[in-house]
Amino acid sequence: MTNNDILRRLRYTFDFNDATMIKLFAHADHPVTQEQVINWLRKDEDPAFERCGDNQLELFLDGLIIERRGKKDGPRPALAHRLTHNIVLRKLRIALNARDEDMLAIMQLANFRISKPELSALFRRADHSSYRECQDQILRNFLTGMQLKFRPKDSAE
Helix, strand or coil, rough: CCCHHHHHHHHHHCCHHHHHHHHHHHHHHCCCCCHHHHHHHCCCCCCCCCCCCCCHHHHHHHHHHHHHHHCCCCCCCCCCCCCCCHHHHHHHHHHHHCCHHHHHHHHHHCCHHHHHHHHHHCCCCCCCCCCCCCCCHHHHHHHHHHHHHCCHHHHHC
């Protein structure tokens, strides 16, 4: 999954308009223009399409966390050098204030089963012996489950 795919799916899931997207970036102290947001959300084949970088997606996710949970005191953590699916999943978990059971239930909505130990392995440090890399399939099914949870009437159509 590309960063643009993730951004598009989150926008649809939470029904964000352009102004809300801009506000989420602003929460993370990263001003963006409406044109940038529109270009990130375009189809890949569109000539005006722009690739959403790791930093932009991470700042968007940080803004989503601040929007849903409030701003945390103290300095903001540094951005990751390379945004992985594990980091995206972790930030979504924080934004949703989700426990393991909530994450598993969301994945089950997409008819995707994963065990609790497999899930916890996704949130371990990369140098931990039980660490597991989050593959596209896991993130895609989690985003699908989020869509089914937060936009159930639209998903049934």
